[in-house]
Amino acid sequence: MTLNIIATAKQVLDPEAPITAYRLDNEAKRISADPARNIPPVINGFDENAVEAALLVKEAVGDAKVTVLSAGSSFAMDVMKKALSMGSDEMVLVQDPELEGVSDSAVTAKVLHAAIKKIGDFDLIVAGRQASDWDNAQVPLGLAELFGIPCISFARKVEVRDGLVLCERVIATGYEVVSAPLPAVVTVSNELGQPRYPTLRNIMAAARKQPTIYSVGDIGIGPDDLATKVTIQDLFIPEKQSQCEFIEGDDPADAGRKLALALREAKLI
Amino acid sequence: MPDPQGVLVIGEITDGQLATSSKELLAHGRALADALGEPLGIALLGDNLADLPNEAIAAGADRAYAITDPLLQTYQVDAYLAALHKLNEEHPPKVIILSKTPVGTEVGPRLAFRLDASLAQDCMEAEIDPSTKQLTATRPVFGGNCMAKVLCEGQPMMIILRGKTTDPLNADASRQGDVIAVSPGLDESIIKNKLIERVEEKEEGIRLEDADIVVGGGRGMGGPEPFENELKELADALGAAQGASRAAVDIGWVPYSYQIGLTGKSISPSMYITVGISGASQHLAGCSGSKVIVAINSDAEANIFKEARYGVTGDWKVVLPAFIQQVKELL
Numbered sequence: 001m002t003l004n005i006i007a008t009a010k011q012v013l014d015p016e017a018p019i020t021a022y023r024l025d026n027e028a029k030r031i032s033a034d035p036a037r038n039i040p041p042v043i044n045g046f047d048e049n050a051v052e053a054a055l056l057v058k059e060a061v062g063d064a065k066v067t068v069l070s071a072g073s074s075f076a077m078d079v080m081k082k083a084l085s086m087g088s089d090e091m092v093l094v095q096d097p098e099l100e101g102v103s104d105s106a107v108t109a110k111v112l113h114a115a116i117k118k119i120g121d122f123d124l125i126v127a128g129r130q131a132s133d134w135d136n137a138q139v140p141l142g143l144a145e146l147f148g149i150p151c152i153s154f155a156r157k158v159e160v161r162d163g164l165v166l167c168e169r170v171i172a173t174g175y176e177v178v179s180a181p182l183p184a185v186v187t188v189s190n191e192l193g194q195p196r197y198p199t200l201r202n203i204m205a206a207a208r209k210q211p212t213i214y215s216v217g218d219i220g221i222g223p224d225d226l227a228t229k230v231t232i233q234d235l236f237i238p239e240k241q242s243q244c245e246f247i248e249g250d251d252p253a254d255a256g257r258k259l260a261l262a263l264r265e266a267k268l269i
Numbered sequence: 270m271p272d273p274q275g276v277l278v279i280g281e282i283t284d285g286q287l288a289t290s291s292k293e294l295l296a297h298g299r300a301l302a303d304a305l306g307e308p309l310g311i312a313l314l315g316d317n318l319a320d321l322p323n324e325a326i327a328a329g330a331d332r333a334y335a336i337t338d339p340l341l342q343t344y345q346v347d348a349y350l351a352a353l354h355k356l357n358e359e360h361p362p363k364v365i366i367l368s369k370t371p372v373g374t375e376v377g378p379r380l381a382f383r384l385d386a387s388l389a390q391d392c393m394e395a396e397i398d399p400s401t402k403q404l405t406a407t408r409p410v411f412g413g414n415c416m417a418k419v420l421c422e423g424q425p426m427m428i429i430l431r432g433k434t435t436d437p438l439n440a441d442a443s444r445q446g447d448v449i450a451v452s453p454g455l456d457e458s459i460i461k462n463k464l465i466e467r468v469e470e471k472e473e474g475i476r477l478e479d480a481d482i483v484v485g486g487g488r489g490m491g492g493p494e495p496f497e498n499e500l501k502e503l504a505d506a507l508g509a510a511q512g513a514s515r516a517a518v519d520i521g522w523v524p525y526s527y528q529i530g531l532t533g534k535s536i537s538p539s540m541y542i543t544v545g546i547s548g549a550s551q552h553l554a555g556c557s558g559s560k561v562i563v564a565i566n567s568d569a570e571a572n573i574f575k576e577a578r579y580g581v582t583g584d585w586k587v588v589l590p591a592f593i594q595q596v597k598e599l600l
Binding site: 013015019022024031046103105106109129130132133134135136137138141142144145146149150151152153154156166170171172173174175176177178179180181184189190191194228229230231232233234235236237238240242243244245246247251252253254255256257259260261262263264266268269 | 346347371374375378379381382383386387388389390391405408409410411412413414415416417418419420421422423461462463464465466467468469470478507515518519525526531532534539540551561563564565569574575576577578579580581582583584587588589590591592594595596599600
């Protein structure tokens with residue numbers, strides 16, 4: 001039996017870009033890329049870890065299919081295709097202007113829930129623990145609740161065996177080995193390890209694959225589902241006033257010595 | 270179901286004590302409950318809670334819900350969710366607050382979906398609008414580059430609060446409150462996530478989260494060796510704990526247990542000495558509770574200097590040995 005794995009992947013503004021490359025629209029309560037800067041979006045970093053986890057499970061079990069799922073108002077297709085180039089089998093995009101600027105986890109979870117039902121039977125959903133734009137860290141847990149299935153969060157290792165998903169999950173003092181019956185949701189982050197680089201073979205294979213694209217209507221999402229529960233009232237850039245005292249010396253080593261003296265002066269050591 | 274009333278703190282217990290983060294929640298919750306003019310409750314979950322309910326009342330609660338069940342002996346997400354769902358049916362609150370801890374960040378969103386509630390994640394502060402009685406909260410977004418003020422709609426309204434954003438109230442043993450026993454009657458069959466093994470990865474020396482001084486290294490260290498040599502030497506001299514930026518752990522120079530940041534550990538030492546750390550907002554989110562940040566970095570424009578109180582620009586290979594030498598002479 002083929003193991004069906006869904007990996008969720010969000011397209012986000014590049015978190016490595018300086019804040020000046022963002023445009024903050026406090027009227028529409030949105031943050032977007034400054035078109036003049038031409039900085040392309042990226043797949044959310046922890047979602048690349050999720051794709052990696054899905055591919056590792058596929059390699060371990062053999063007979064498995066990895067479907068990458070995303071929802072948004074528009075996609076940079078060459079960016080999203082990286083998930084296919086890494087080795088995923090299929091991609092499903094819920095692409096609809098109705099999803100412009102959505103920052104509410106309840107809405108996103110409902111949209112992904114409906115899309116997964118449309119995709120059909122699944123055994124495992126792997127998701128990044130949070131997206132680097134709104135940092136909500138809620139959608140994967142919400143999916144588990146909407147499907148009424150278990151969720152193992154913060155996994156650094158994922159295995160599927162005998163109808164169970166087994167994970168090593170990160171805790172403050174080490175890790176836990178936890179199992180849950182399939183179907184299940186697993187969240188991952190950078191502890192899982194670096195996502196693989198696309199191979200030339202997979203890049204060429206991905207070039208021939210076309211994503212399946214749905215509108216929100218196609219998956220049965222109506223206006224009620226799009227009503228937000230948490231509304232943004234204000235967006236602002238926090239003021240940061242540097243109070244740094246730069247310690248200088250005759251040379252860098254002297255500066256190092258003077259730093260120690262300054263810390264002593266301030267009774268910090 | 271009775272009418273929703275008051276504010277509910279989801280308490281956490283560490284080593285048989287009410288967690289400091291939960292005492293902070295009680296201080297936050299006290300202000301919210303007073304703004305609503307309604308009581309402040311705390312949910313305590315365990316198989317035997319001993320005197321914890323009274324400790325919670327001394328720390329600011331009006332009502333302590335003592336939820337006891339054999340399945341609550343240790344944290345299990347399925348048991349916690351079922352117990353809190355049951356509590357919500359019997360004693361529904363208007364507002365629920367949790368800590369940004371491993372438990373809070375797992376239980377909070379799932380409980381919110383289960384209750385069809387609104388939840389604002391990772392909040393720095395929260396308040397009740399005096400006229401509308403609605404909850405607003407301020408939270409960092411885009412890795413802390415931007416702040417969002419958000420409004421929670423519907424009921425219950427839920428927030429997860431970042432640690433160290435407020436001080437606990439002074440414990441007052443004379444405070445009066447009610448202890449309300451709740452028996453959720455949990456059935457073993459609800460437990461889906463089964464704990465097979467818990468492995469403690471021993472950290473040498475002082476725990477990062479508890480350390481009074483932390484020494485952290487980043488990508489600028491250039492390899493694993495400086496973490497074992499210079500940075501360790503400095504940490505040992507100061508009795509400090511060692512940490513690292515996400516960049517350094519992702520490359521594999523040090524274990525993930527060193528990671529300080531938004532998704533790593535949150536530290537709040539009296540002094541945090543950073544070497545070769547540029548200060549990505551992702552990292553700063555984990556060390557913003559530090560009283561004093563000291564930065565050694567070759568790039569004078571590095572973001573870390575915007576947060577630092579003391580800074581030296583220069584090659585750490587030259588600055589750090591001289592700094593360590595002088596520190597040792599002063600101690």
